[in-house]
Amino acid sequence: MDYEYAPLRLPSNVDRLTAAAQLAIRAEFSGWELARVQLFPDGTRRVMLRRLVQGPAQPGLSY
Numbered sequence: 388m389d390y391e392y393a394p395l396r397l398p399s400n401v402d403r404l405t406a407a408a409q410l411a412i413r414a415e416f417s418g419w420e421l422a423r424v425q426l427f428p429d430g431t432r433r434v435m436l437r438r439l440v441q442g443p444a445q446p447g448l449s450y
Contacts, residue, residue, distance in 0.1 A: 389440040393419065399430030406432065
């Protein structure tokens with residue numbers, strides 16, 4: 388399985404509840420899942436999101 392990754396940096400003024408809500412919205416509507424979180428001493432978070440790479444759409448099919 389191939390994944391694509393998206394790095395995201397959350398500043399220190401974003402609390403944990405707000406960060407969780409942002410990540411939940413990305414997961415629900417864009418198909419991202421949490422791959423890794425790093426918390427730095429200054430309070431910033433580096434988040435790595437991933438999702439399966441979608442193959443090319445087949446011609447003649449509509450979604």
